[in-house]
Amino acid sequence: xxxxxTALFALDLTGTFAFGLNGALTAVRAARLDVVGVVVLGLIxxxxxxxxxxxxxxxxxxxxxxxxxxxxxxxLGGLIAFALSRHLRRLERAIDVLDxxxxxxxxxxxxxxxxxxxxxxxxxxxxxxxxxxxxGTIRDTLxxxxxxxxxxxxxxxxxxxxxxxxxxxxxxxxxxxxxALGAAAACFLIRALGVRYGLNAPEPPETRGRRDSxxxxx
Amino acid sequence: xxxxxTALFALDLTGTFAFGLNGALTAVRAARLDVVGVVVLGLIxxxxxxxxxxxxxxxxxxxxxxxxxxxxxxxLGGLIAFALSRHLRRLERAIDVLDxxxxxxxxxxxxxxxxxxxxxxxxxxxxxxxxxxxxGTIRDTLxxxxxxxxxxxxxxxxxxxxxxxxxxxxxxxxxxxxxALGAAAACFLIRALGVRYGLNAPEPPETRGRRDSxxxxx
Amino acid sequence: xxxxxTALFALDLTGTFAFGLNGALTAVRAARLDVVGVVVLGLIxxxxxxxxxxxxxxxxxxxxxxxxxxxxxxxLGGLIAFALSRHLRRLERAIDVLDxxxxxxxxxxxxxxxxxxxxxxxxxxxxxxxxxxxxGTIRDTLxxxxxxxxxxxxxxxxxxxxxxxxxxxxxxxxxxxxxALGAAAACFLIRALGVRYGLNAPEPPETRGRRDSxxxxx
Numbered sequence: 001x002x003x004x005x006t007a008l009f010a011l012d013l014t015g016t017f018a019f020g021l022n023g024a025l026t027a028v029r030a031a032r033l034d035v036v037g038v039v040v041l042g043l044i045x046x047x048x049x050x051x052x053x054x055x056x057x058x059x060x061x062x063x064x065x066x067x068x069x070x071x072x073x074x075x076l077g078g079l080i081a082f083a084l085s086r087h088l089r090r091l092e093r094a095i096d097v098l099d100x101x102x103x104x105x106x107x108x109x110x111x112x113x114x115x116x117x118x119x120x121x122x123x124x125x126x127x128x129x130x131x132x133x134x135x136g137t138i139r140d141t142l143x144x145x146x147x148x149x150x151x152x153x154x155x156x157x158x159x160x161x162x163x164x165x166x167x168x169x170x171x172x173x174x175x176x177x178x179x180a181l182g183a184a185a186a187c188f189l190i191r192a193l194g195v196r197y198g199l200n201a202p203e204p205p206e207t208r209g210r211r212d213s214x215x216x217x218x
Numbered sequence: 219x220x221x222x223x224t225a226l227f228a229l230d231l232t233g234t235f236a237f238g239l240n241g242a243l244t245a246v247r248a249a250r251l252d253v254v255g256v257v258v259l260g261l262i263x264x265x266x267x268x269x270x271x272x273x274x275x276x277x278x279x280x281x282x283x284x285x286x287x288x289x290x291x292x293x294l295g296g297l298i299a300f301a302l303s304r305h306l307r308r309l310e311r312a313i314d315v316l317d318x319x320x321x322x323x324x325x326x327x328x329x330x331x332x333x334x335x336x337x338x339x340x341x342x343x344x345x346x347x348x349x350x351x352x353x354g355t356i357r358d359t360l361x362x363x364x365x366x367x368x369x370x371x372x373x374x375x376x377x378x379x380x381x382x383x384x385x386x387x388x389x390x391x392x393x394x395x396x397x398a399l400g401a402a403a404a405c406f407l408i409r410a411l412g413v414r415y416g417l418n419a420p421e422p423p424e425t426r427g428r429r430d431s432x433x434x435x436x
Numbered sequence: 437x438x439x440x441x442t443a444l445f446a447l448d449l450t451g452t453f454a455f456g457l458n459g460a461l462t463a464v465r466a467a468r469l470d471v472v473g474v475v476v477l478g479l480i481x482x483x484x485x486x487x488x489x490x491x492x493x494x495x496x497x498x499x500x501x502x503x504x505x506x507x508x509x510x511x512l513g514g515l516i517a518f519a520l521s522r523h524l525r526r527l528e529r530a531i532d533v534l535d536x537x538x539x540x541x542x543x544x545x546x547x548x549x550x551x552x553x554x555x556x557x558x559x560x561x562x563x564x565x566x567x568x569x570x571x572g573t574i575r576d577t578l579x580x581x582x583x584x585x586x587x588x589x590x591x592x593x594x595x596x597x598x599x600x601x602x603x604x605x606x607x608x609x610x611x612x613x614x615x616a617l618g619a620a621a622a623c624f625l626i627r628a629l630g631v632r633y634g635l636n637a638p639e640p641p642e643t644r645g646r647r648d649s650x651x652x653x654x
Contacts, residue, residue, distance in 0.1 A: 027368065033369065034370060035420050036374050036375060037370070037374075041368055051274070056487070056501060058496035058497060060276035061276060061337060061341065068340055119501075120502070122507070123497065126507060141577060142359060142365055142368060146578070146580060150469050150476060150477055150578060151473060154472075156473075156476055157472060203469070249582050251587065252587075252589045252638060255592075258585055258592055269492070273491055278494035279493055279494060360573070360582070
């Protein structure tokens with residue numbers, strides 16, 4: 001991160017805004033909340049992953065709490081979501097795309113910050129995944145849904161790929177903005193393909209053929 | 219906090235007891251738990267906000283874990299709630315009042331501790347809100363309800379007012395017990411009016427006119 | 437812990453593996469997840485309690501994130517659970533036993549680490565309980581169940597006994613592997629008896645005689 005702090009910071013803000021908008025749109029869709037509830041769920045989705053990351057690497061208070069750009073962007077995303085909520089049906093795809101953007105950028109940032117904090121290869125990869133899926137998991141839990149990270153393997157796996165590529169490039173010394181963007185793009189593409197084609201990792205033998213009902217119930 | 223530590227500490231204990239009692243009564247009402255479950259939910263409600271606050275300002279181990287008065291009062295609140303649970307129907311208003319007391323005191327304490335920890339104006343206000351709504355949000359999530367902070371704007375907004383007034387008075391040098399009590403009272407009043415008159419912040423355009431069903435489903 | 441670090445470490449790994457297997461089997465049973473979801477829920481169940489413990493005693497980054505043996509064992513447990521999921525009906529008892537093993541070992545480890553971190557008697561006992569019930573509580577919340585710790589007193593109480601015995605033996609100077617195993621065994625036995633005979637702590641007066649429906653709804 002020290003070599004390209006500005007670029008990574010821009011990536012981080014992008015993810016924060018995307019998750020703020022996504023979390024707020026999810027709030028409108030899932031639980032018909034008022035404007036404050038919508039913005040609060042956007043804030044929690046956008047800042048949750050970074051809070052967990054900074055707690056685990058002992059970088060407290062969290063960066064997202066100290067720097068006004070994070071919570072301002074997340075709030076802005078929430079307000080835009082509220083204004084757009086009349087057109088919710090046309091925004092289904094946007095919700096998924098924004099979620100994938102947040103997932104991708106936070107996997108890269110989480111892994112980078114873990115390496116910067118002195119963690120080893122495997123813990124840094126794991127922390128990238130936790131950062132990426134953390135906010136969305138809190139979001140889903142609060143509105144009473146089984147979290148996406150549990151329902152489909154094509155959520156943790158792209159985060160794992162983006163996080164692992166980040167650690168790989170830093171460890172081999174080729175890190176920089178192109179590497180970070182490449183890692184994020186790889187994560188984004190796998191996630192997008194998973195959503196587009198409804199892909200899933202293998203399910204338990206007992207439950208095969210029952211996926212539709214399982215998805216509906218979740 | 220340094221100018222009036224005893225007064226603020228008393229306010230903190232008041233909120234802890236109120237949230238312990240409230241969380242435990244919620245447990246009885248929402249999920250018919252045994253005495254241990256009732257006390258545990260009281261403890262989590264009473265100590266959850268302070269745990270999150272002390273983690274985020276890096277004041278660990280949390281004060282509420284180290285000082286016996288916090289968990290003793292929270293446990294006492296839980297036991298009283300269990301003993302009172304036969305009269306649950308007459309306690310509906312008390313549950314709301316206790317929640318508002320916890321919300322108000324924790325907003326003031328959270329903002330004060332954040333300022334003491336060296337955070338700036340906006341992060342301190344935000345941390346006051348997180349402290350105030352944290353315990354109740356965990357409480358609601360554990361018993362399977364959409365958290366109050368998402369369902370109605372008149373939960374985060376009073377916390378924001380109480381927290382902002384606290385930061386304002388400290389920054390302008392007029393802080394002290396009366397200022398703290400005033401900030402808490404402002405939060406309490408706005409919350410109480412919101413509950414009394416069923417007020418909400420504006421809802422998304424798409425969902426207007428469907429509030430009753432939305433509230434019932436939440 | 438300093439007198440018997442290897443023994444306690446083995447106990448900790450045992451609990452991690454047991455919770456990984458248990459959480460993953462719970463995932464298969466509760467929400468019919470794919471292989472990644474199953475492993476992720478195993479990891480969260482196995483590492484959640486330790487994360488909360490290490491955050492609260494300010495021992496960050498958490499040991500379970502830094503030491504590969506923890507997450508490898510938890511992942512292994514998840515994969516075994518996935519492979520075994522065809523035989524889920526015959527594994528009902530195993531799920532309960534594994535949960536009790538995780539509960540017992542984590543109560544002892546949590547209390548030991550709290551004492552090592554300089555916490556007093558009561559906070560250390562409380563932290564042992566939090567460590568023991570933390571992972572399972574996150575597990576239950578993520579799959580949409582009322583957490584076991586709220587539903588039955590015979591979950592927090594055995595954890596409290598195991599944690600208190602650990603603190604008692606350390607404080608009286610008789611601590612060592614036999615004492616740790618004894619404390620864990622006491623916790624395990626109380627939990628096992630509770631499950632076997634469907635015991636519960638007293639319920640609120642209002643709800644007595646309605647336990648069956650309450651349990652079913654939870």
